[in-house]
Amino acid sequence: MLARGSRRTARGPAAARLLAGTIALTLAVAACGGGDQSGGGSGDGSGITITLEGPNQWNDSGSSFGKPWEDLVAAFEKETGIKVKTVVLPLNSFSQTISTHLSAGTAPELVFNQAPHQPYMVHALDEYLKKPNPFIKEGPGSERWIDVFHERYFGFGNPASMNAEGKIEFIPFNLVGIGLFYNKDAFSKAGVTAPFETFEDLIDGCTKLSAAGYTPLAMDRSDLGPGWTMATIAGMLLDKHVDRLNVYTTDGEPGKATSSTGAPIVSGKALTRAVLTGELTTKTPEVVEAHKLLKRLWDACVDKNWSGNTEGLNGAVVGLRDFAAGKAAMAWGVNFGVSALQDVPFEFASMPFPQITTESTPLANGAPARFGASVGGTSYMIPSTVKGEKLEAAIKFLQFVSTPEHIQPWLEATGGISAVKGAEGAEETSAFAEGTWGDSIPLGMPGGPPGVPGLALYEGWLLGTKSLAEQQEYLQDLWIKGARQAVKDNGWDDEPWAKS
C-alpha cells in the first residue's frame, strides 16, 4: 500500500502540472472569448457599442422594449454615433441576473437599478450631475445636469435618490406612479362611487362589490400587494412619530432630514437607530393598529386564495389576471400597467388609496394617504467596472434620455410620468404624481434582513397562521436583524446605539 501511495505521490506533480496547464489553457481561451467586451472605438463615438440590460416593463417581448424604445435608441445612435445594444431580461429573473453580473464584475455598460447590489459595484454619478448636460442647450440642465430633474423626486439630498453612501448612482428615465386601478363597470353595477374618501368607504365598497359578485381587490403571491398596502397604511399612522425619530440627516449626520420639498422625513440611519434603541417596535400602538387595519382590509376585500395565485405575476398590476378578466374590481398597479390593460373589455380608471380617519382608529391624526410617484420606474446605472470611452458613452446615453425633447415621445408612447422638467409625459397617468398622494412617505415600516422577501413579513398574519402576538415577535426579530445588517453594511458600528 505504501509503495502504491509513493508512486501516486511521485506522479502527482506531473499530473497536476498537466491538469493545471489544461485549466490554464481553458481559462485563457475563455478570457480571450470575453475580450470583445472592452471593445474599441473613436472618441467621437463611432464604432463604440454599449449594452443596456434590464427587464421588459412595457410588453411581453423577449427581444425588444417596443418601438418607442427602438426609436429613442435610434435617435441617440444617429446623434452620437454610439451603438446601443439592448438585452431584454425575463421579468421573473432579471434581478438575480443583474445582481450576479454586478457582483462578478461582468455587467454591461448600463443596468437596471432595481437589482440587489452594493455601492462599490456601480459608479457614483454625483460629479457628472454637477456638470452641464451637453444635450441641453439652455434652461434647467444646461449648467448642471441635476437641475433638469424634478427636485421633488430626484436630486442631491433626496433620500430616494441616494445609496447607502449618500451618492446618486442611477438616472431615472421616468417616474413610477402607484395607485389603485378600478373597473368602472363593476363599480357602477355594485353602486360604488370612486374615489373612496376614507378607509371606511373602502371597506363598505368592498362589501358592496362582493355582494355584486366581484372580488373587490385583486391580489397575488408577490411582495407588491401586501407591501404597498402596508406601506400606505403605516405611512399615515406613523406620521406622528416623524419629528421624534428624525435625528439624522440624509447624509447620516446628526440633525433633521428633509425631503427635496422641505418636508421632514426619517432617514435610513434614523430608522435603524429607532429600531435598535426600541423607540419604534412592533408593539408601538400605531404599528399594531396598522396590522389590524391591514388584516381588516384583507378579510373584506381580498380573495381567500390570494396566497396561491401565482399566474401572470408581473410588476405592473397586482393580480393582473383577475382584474383584466373582470373578476376583480380593483387592483394595485403602476402607470406601466395601463399598457397591460389596453385590451380589457371594460372601462377602467385609477385612484389613490383612501385616507385613514378617526372613524377607523382613534390613532389616526389626519395625515393624508401618500405614496405616489417615485424614481422606482425605469432607472439605469453604470457598473464600476466600466471604464474609459465605454463609461463616457454610457454617461452620454443617460444624458440623452434625460433631455426633455428626446424623452418626451417615449414617455407619451409608454404612459410614462416625466422625471425631467419640460417633458409632460402621458396624460392618462399624470394623476399618479399629483396632490398629496404624489408625496413620499416620511416614515416607512422597517423591513427585514436581506434575503427575506417582503411577503414573508406579513404573510403569516394575513393568512391567520400567526396570532398578533406571534406576528409582533416574529416581525420584531426580523426588524432587529435588518437593522443590525444595516449597521454592518453602512459602517455605523461606532454609534453608541448600534451596540445595543
Place this chain on the structure above:
Amino acid sequence: MRTWRKRFPWYAYVALLPLFATLAVFAYYPAASGIWFSFYEWRPGFESVFIGLDNYRTMLTDDLWWKSFRNLGIIFAFGVTIAWALPLLAAELVISLDSKRAQFIFRTLLIAPMAFPGVVTALLWGAMYEPNNGVINRVLRSVGLETLAQNWLGDPRYALLSLLFIGFPFVAGLPFLVFLSALQNVPSEIFEAAALDGCGRLRRLWVIDLPLMASQIKLLVFLATISVLQYGFAAYLLTGGGPDNATQVPVLRMLGVAFQGSDWGYAAALSTTLFVMTIALSIVIVYVRREDRTDVRPL
C-alpha cells in the same frame, strides 16, 4: 499487481484527461473556490477581504438559517417512505410480467418522465395547483368534491406536501429504476425455487427481494440524503419559501443571502456547511452496515 500495471497501457489515462479537465474546471474548481471564499468578504469581481471564520460565526447565530432545516425532516421522511414504496410496488409488478415486451413497455413508460425538463414540470404543476383556475381544483369541483379543493401552494398546511408531489416523483423516478435493476439481476431460479416451496408474493418480498436489494437501498438512502440537503428547486420556482415560511429550506436561505443580500462570502459559508453536512452524513451511511448482507433469510 506489477504485472497488471505493465499490461495496462499508460496512454489509456490520456483518454480520461478531457473528462477530468472538464470536471476540474466546471465542478472541482467552483466547489473549491466556494470553500476558499467562504473565509472572505467575497466580492467576486472585485477585491475580496479575508475575514477568517467571521462568516461561520455569523452562521452560528443566524436562526433564519437553522430554522430552515426544520422542513428537511418531512422531506426526508417522504423521500424514504412514499417515494420508495410505490416504485418498489411498480418494480415488483413489472418484474412479475411474463412478457419481456410488456416489461420493456411498462419500464419505458415509467421512467420516461425522468427525461422531462424539471423547470417545465414544476411550472406546469404550479399552474395545476392554482386554487381558482387550476386543473386539480376544477376537476374536484366538477365531480362534486369541492370540499377537497384546496389552496395547494398558498396554504401553509398543504404547501410543502404539494411541492413534494410535483411530477409524482414516487412513481417515475430513480428508485423505480434501481429496484427494477436489482430484481432483474436476481437469478430466476431463486424465484422459481421460492414458488415451489410455497412462498407467497408478500413473503418473498420480505425474505428474498428486500434482503437482496440491501446494497441498492443503501445507495438510495445515500442519494436521498444528498437530495434532501440540496432540496429547493421547486420551492424556489413556486413558493419562494412561503407561505409563512412553510416551504423554507436551507438552499433558499443561501440563495436569498447571495442574490438578494449580495453577501456572497456568507452564502459561500452556508453552501460549504451544506457540503460538509452532506459529506458527513454520506460517510455515516456508507459505514453503517459496511458489510454487504445479500444473504436471504430462511423461508
